[in-house]
Structures are given as structure tokens and as C-alpha cells.
């Protein structure tokens with residue numbers, strides 16, 4: 619999902635939209651909501667892959683109340699609905715929330731899923747210690763105060779609750795070194811911030827989570843990059859996966875647990 623322009627070779631380049639505040643972020647994602655679609659590869663394959671990462675990270679049960687923070691059009695939360703008891707999605711963008719509610723109404727899961735406009739930083743519609751699992755998929759990198767997001771996730775989780783977040787690896791060879799060297803701005807919004815594992819680890823611990831595990835996943839920015847860049851990222855990812863070199867990999871996953879005594 620991104621704004622695109624053609625370069626002289628006819629391939630597409632990301633256009634980074636200036637943003638300063640939540641209003642700008644919401645306006646941008648509102649503008650994407652009606653044509654929101656996977657641009658980084660085969661949609662079903664990527665969805666299945668991410669669902670696998672979320673399932674293995676969250677160990678969902680039929681009793682779980684699951685919150686997706688920055689849920690967009692509800693794609694992941696609805697696709698996981700057979701695994702949990704109740705699903706809530708929040709998003710800053712009213713149009714994304716409308717799209718998610720509409721999608722939900724077309725599934726058998728309408729009675730057990732709901733969506734609301736809220737900011738991830740405050741989660742003002744969610745009570746303290748009220749959810750078992752908090753998911754955040756491809757959204758943390760767009761959030762303006764990532765420390766506040768993790769603090770709020772910790773607040774709304776019950777003791778023993780699990781956080782699973784899939785985000786981008788800001789300290790990877792591509793995002794930290796190659797993209798700047800090639801003058802490729804990979805951000806959709808000027809406020810986007812791709813955390814390093816060390817930064818994310820610090821924020822997760824500062825929020826109060828006692829146990830956390832970090833690993834890498836395949837994220838290759840294809841739809842909004844020249845094909846040569848996607849081929850390069852693909853090669854780095856395969857090498858990083860085979861040789862277990864996180865520095866070569868574009869995606870970062872954190873799984874964290876709120877202590878049962880918290």
C-alpha cells in the first residue's frame with residue numbers, strides 16, 4: 619500500500635508523504651482504505667505466511683480476547699477469527715475502521731469482532747487488563763510514539779497476556795545502509811520510523827514486559843520499489859534466512875509476555 623510515481627525507466631518509486639501528526643497519518647490511511655491491497659507479492663501467500671507468524675507467536679486459544687492495534691481493514695484479525703473467542707481492532711483511520719466493519723459483516727465472525735477508531739498510543743477505548751493478546755502487524759513503524767504504543771499494549775493486557783508485533787527491521791543492511799546510500803526513501807510517511815531490534819527491545823522492557831523474544835521474518839518491499847531493488851532484497855533475505863543473519867532480513871518480530879504477577 620503506497621503512493622507511487624513512475625521513474626524514467628517506467629518502474630515505480632515510493633513517494634514519501636509529509637506528515638507531522640495523527641491527523642496527517644489518518645488522512646493518508648483514509649486515502650488508502652478503499653483500494654487497500656497487497657503490493658509486496660502474492661496476497662494469499664503473504665497472508666498465510668503472516669498468519670503463521672502470528673499463530674506461532676501468540677498461541678491463540680478459543681477463550682482469548684484479541685486486540686489488533688492498527689488493524690487497517692481487518693485483514694489479519696478476521697482471518698484469525700476461528701482461533702480466538704473475541705476480536706477487537708482499533709485504527710486511527712475512520713475509513714479503515716469502516717472497511718474493517720464492512721468486511722466483518724460479510725463474514726461469519728461479525729458477532730465476535732468489533733472495530734473502533736482509536737489511537738494506538740492511548741488505546742482509550744480499551745480497559746486496563748482486558749485482553750489476552752495484542753497484535754500489531756505492519757503498523758508500529760507508522761506510529762508516532764512507539765514507546766507510548768507499547769506502554770498502552772502493556773496496560774490493556776491481562777497478566778500473562780501476549781504481545782506479538784511484526785514490524786520492519788530498521789537496523790538491516792537494506793534499511794539502514796543500502797537504501798540511504800542509493801538515495802531510496804523507503805518511508806510511506808515522513809514520520810515513519812523503522813526500529814532496530816535494540817530500540818524495540820528497550821521500548822518493550824521499558825513498557826514493563828519481562829520476557830521477550832526477537833526474530834526475523836521475510837519482508838520485501840516490492841510493489842513500491844524498482845524491480846532491481848526487490849531482487850536485491852530478495853537475495854539478501856534468502857541468504858539471511860539460510861545463514862541466520864538477521865542483519866540481512868527486512869522484517870522484525872517481537873513476542874513478549876506480561877508477567878502473571880504484573
Ligand SMILES: C[S@@+](CC[C@H](N)C(=O)[O-])C[C@H]1O[C@@H](n2cnc3c(N)ncnc32)[C@H](O)[C@@H]1O
Nearest residue numbers: 647688689690709710711737738755756757760
Ligand atoms: C500498513 S497499515 C497495516 C494495517 C493492518 N495491520 C494490516 O496488516 O493489513 C497501517 C495501519 O496503522 C494505522 N495507524 C497508523 N498510526 C496509528 C496510530 N497511531 N494509532 C492507530 N492506528 C494507526 C493506519 O491507519 C493503518 O491502517
